[in-house]
Structure formats: C-alpha cells, structure tokens
Amino acid sequence: MLITKIKQRFPTLKNNPALVYLDSAASSLTPQIVIDAMNEYYQKYRSNVHRGLYDISLKATEAYEGARVEIAKFINAEPNEIIFTAGTTHGLNLLAYTLAPRLTHRDNIVLTRMEHHANLVPWQQMAKHYGFEIRFIELDTTSYSLLPTSFNVIDANTKIVSFAHVSNVLGTIAPAKEIIKIARAQSRALTIIDAAQSIAHIPTDVKDLDCDFLVFSGHKMYGPTGIGVLYGKKVMLEEHLEPFFFGGDMVADVTYADAVWNDIPYKFEAGTPPIAGAIGLGAAVKFIQGIGWEGIIQHEQSLTNKLINQLTNNGVQIIGPKTSNDRTGVVSFVIPTVHPHDIGEIVNRAGVAIRVGHHCAIPLHKMLRLTGTARASLGVYNTEEDIDKLMEGIKNVIKIFEK
Amino acid sequence: MSDPLYQEYILELYRQPHNKTVPAEFDVRHKERNPLCSDEVEIFVKFDSAGRVTDIGFQGEGCAISQAGISLITDHAKGKPKEELKQMTTDDMLRLLGLPNISPARLGCATLGLKALQKSINNPTQK
Ligand SMILES: Cc1ncc(COP(=O)(O)O)c(C=O)c1O
DSSP: OOHHHHHHTOHHHHHOTTOEEOBTTTOOOOOHHHHHHHHHHHHHOOOOSSSOOSHHHHHHHHHHHHHHHHHHHHTTOOGGGEEEESOHHHHHHHHHHHHGGGOOTTOEEEEETTOOGGGTHHHHHHHHHHOOEEEEEOBOTTTOSBOGGGGGGOOTTEEEEEEESBOTTTOBBOOHHHHHHHHHHHHOOEEEEEOTTTTTTSOOOHHHHTOSEEEEEGGGTTSOTTOEEEEEOHHIIIIIOOOSSOSSSSEEEEOSSOEEEOOTTGGGOOSSOOHHHHHHHHHHHHHHHHHOHHHHHHHHHHHHHHHHHHHHHTTOEESSOSSGGGBOSEEEEEBTTBOHHHHHHHHHTTTEEOEEEOTTOHHHHHHTTOSOEEEEEOOTTOOHHHHHHHHHHHHHHHHHHOO | OOOSSSOHHHHHHHHSOTTOSOOSSOSEEEEEEOTTTOOEEEEEEEEOTTSBEEEEEEEOOOOHHHHHHHHHHHHHHTTOBHHHHHTOOHHHHHHHHTOTTOOHHHHHHHTHHHHHHHHHHHSOEEO
16 A cells, blocks of 8 residues: 555645644544545535435435445445434434433443543433443553453443443553453343444444444544444334434424334434535545555554554653554553643644543543543554654653753 | 753753642632643632732642743742732733743643632632
8 A cells, every 4th residue: 555645635634744643533634535525515416315306406315325325334234224423422422312211220331441531421421310320341551451350340230331442542442242242141231332443443343243333433534524423233223212303304204293203214313414424424434445454454553563662662651552453553652751731742843743631531541540641643644754753753852851 | 952942940840840739728729720631730828817928839730831830820929919919911921931922722731820829819719
C-alpha cells in the first residue's frame, strides 16, 4: 500500500502540509471521495428520502439505502439491522433509555473499568431511576488487559453486558467473543459493543461476535460528523427494542388516537435522517474496503510498534499494552515530571496534533492514579516520518523540563 | 536560548510551587477546575478583620502554567484587600505571569489560580 498516496487523498493533509495528525481516535480525517459523495448529493439530487415520487428524491433514497447496504456488508449484518444515528453517544443513550426500564433492583448490568463516559454515564443515570446495580469487569493494571478472573461478575441476574471493543485510552482490545459467550451462558443477558474505537482498525463481524447490539460513529472511520450506526440483531429490533423517537417515517398507520409502527429499521428512524451523512459514511466504508484490512492492520501495527519502541526508548511510560498484537494504535503515555498539557503544547509547536487530558475516561485515570495522559492515535494516513516528528517534539519536551 | 513560554522562573515554580499548603486556619476555600483538562486546584484563604489576606495556600496538581500562575497569585494576594483582588483582570494575571501573549488554549491554565481566588471571595465555601 502506498501510504504517501493515501495522504494525498485527504484534503486536510494536503492543505496543511506541515500537519502531523495523530488524533484519529478523537476524530479521523475525511478523504476527498467522502466529501465528493456528499457534495454530489447536495449539488445534484438534494431532496428528502422516502417521500418523493420524483426523480431526484428517488435518487436520494437509492443513495441513502445504498449506504445502508454497504455498511451492513462491512459488519456482516443485514441492511434492515442498520439504524442510522447521530453517533456512538446517541446509540448508547438510545439503548440505555429503551432497555433500562425493564430492569429492577434485583438486576445488574456489567460494564468494564475502561469505558468511555458515553458507556458509563447513561447507565448511571438509568440506575438512579430503576435501581439496578452496575458491576465492572476489572482491569489488570500491569498488562492493561481485562482480568478474566473478574468475568464472574456476570451472573444469573445480569441483564445487560455493555463494553468497548477497544479502549480509547489504553488501546486494549477486549476479548469480545469470550465475554459475550459468558453473558449468554450465565443469564442470556443482552450484549452491547461500543465499537467506536475498533470499527476503523479491526474487522467487525457481528455474526461471529454474536452481539445483540453494536454502535459506532462515522467520524472515527473517515466519514463525516453527525452520523453513526446502531446495529441490532433482527429479532432484537423486531421483538425486544421499542422505538425511542416518534414522528414521521417511523409509522405505518396513524389515527388521532394511536399509531402502528413501520418495519425495521424505519421504526427507529423518526424524522428526516442525516442523508448526506449516511451517503458520506457509505463512501467511507468503500474507502476502507478499497485499502483492505490486511494492508490497514499491517500498516497500523508496524507504526504502533515503532511508536511504542521510540517512546519507551526515550524514557516515556506507556499506559497500555506494550505489543501491537493485543492492542490498536491508540497509544497513551506519560512523562512523570511533565504535565500532559505541557507535552501537547510543545509537540504542537512542531505541527504535531495529539490529544492530552482524560479522553472522556476520568474514572479510569483516577483508578490508575493519573491526572491525565498524552495520547497519540493512528490512522491509515500516518507514516514513519509522522512518528519521527512526534519524537522530535517529545525530545524537546524532555529537554525543556529536565534541565 | 530561553523558551518563550517555559521560561526558567515558570519551570522553577512548577517544580517548587509557592504556598502549596493548607493554612492552619482559613476562612474560605474554593475548588476550581479547568474544564479542558479537568485539572483541579483548591484554594484556602484567611482574612483579617479589615478583609486583607493574612494567609493563603492551595492544593492540587496541574501543568507548568497553572502551577506557576497559582504560585504567583497566592504570593501577590498576601496583605491585599479582598476588593482589590476581586477587581483583578485576566490581563493583570498575564502580566503577573510575564506571559502577555499566551495562546487562547492556555488561557484557562494561566487564570486557574486567579479564578479560584476570586470565586473563593465571591462565593465562599466556609471551612
Ligand atoms: C470508546 C468510545 N466510545 C464512545 C465514544 C463517543 O463517540 P461520539 O463522540 O462519536 O459519540 C468515543 C469517542 O470519543 C469512544 O472512543
């Protein structure tokens, strides 16, 4: 794969030749073909979907539904199992609000210690209302992997197991299949995967994972902002999940007294959807498939190893697994004598964009006794030179602070 | 060559902050958080009967800029009347820090200590 050519496909990189973008875990950049797909909609067939009998509306509907088909294939789902949302946070809130009311004080739900606030705070709020207990799968703070000996927090009263496939702080890959098997065996708990950090970096096969729900955001997979996906197993969407928003498009029939729901997935998509966003996300999926998983994984693993080695060699402490096999290219680190904010400031002088702070995971940082971390995260467009630039910045940080 | 932001006195205050203690006696305290990085500092102030600061200290970790800022503002506050401290502006704080041209991203760090002090005077949480 010719990565230098890939850089050329991202206008933000073309327009900022000095930029070293190492913050893809927060939001990835968008390739020209995704922008083109959305522009084409706005410039050539801008209209609503599912409503017009005229040509451009039919074309818009075709493009919108075509994106759904692409995304379904990408995660090995059926098109009617794909619900468009505003993103991961939206999907997780929708699930929390709809699934929690059936829980009581006798029930528990299971999360992990490495969740993003988006997969923690909604459940905390629901627990206040419905009285269920929240349990956590523990983290081994030496290897930064989830502790299998703590999987037994899942018991006969567990109704929901919801976890990040990949931690946005540690880069740790959760043993998703194993956790889901245990959830099924113990209590037939509903299983939810937060795929925000995995979707663009490791292949996702919902049939193989056997999860009930899976959520992700378009903007972390080279797609536009404001769009995301809630995947639900057909039987879950048809029989177990009630609509959350009500209005147009989601109904099959309405009287002044009541309404009958439309089929899936439409009963979950009330109102005019983010049409351009969905079309853009479809194009982003094609972009990823165009490069191919083998190339992506090989490229990102080799850069992750280089990044970890270089940081470690300079006395920087990695907060996460040390080898690329059990992790993705989200690499958080600390320099014991320097606050992360100062690291971010100094590397930015060399045009290097990294994230510093708690990365929407305050409890995890507190548990690890860290006020914050600096985080470099990779995308397909990153190169060895990007890492060299980061390391120049890091050496400069050390020079300024350790004289 | 000295760094425009990380000048030696800033780094010195970061390594060895001033007034980083809880005073034996204090009248008000306030916890202030920088929303960007969630750094948190708590300030403790004792006044005399005329409303002048007689003792001041703080607790909490932060970046070099916020630790230097809170060191300098707590030094500056000693002996000053409440009313004068309440009038201080962001620009006053930046002058105190010697960093008049700090980037907007770091403004929150530079003024964290000043904000904590002013809030402790305006909305005091009693000890
Ligand atoms: C693991 C994880 N979950 C959820 C989210 C929330 O995603 P979004 O902000 O796109 O809703 C993020 C993104 O920061 C994430 O990394």
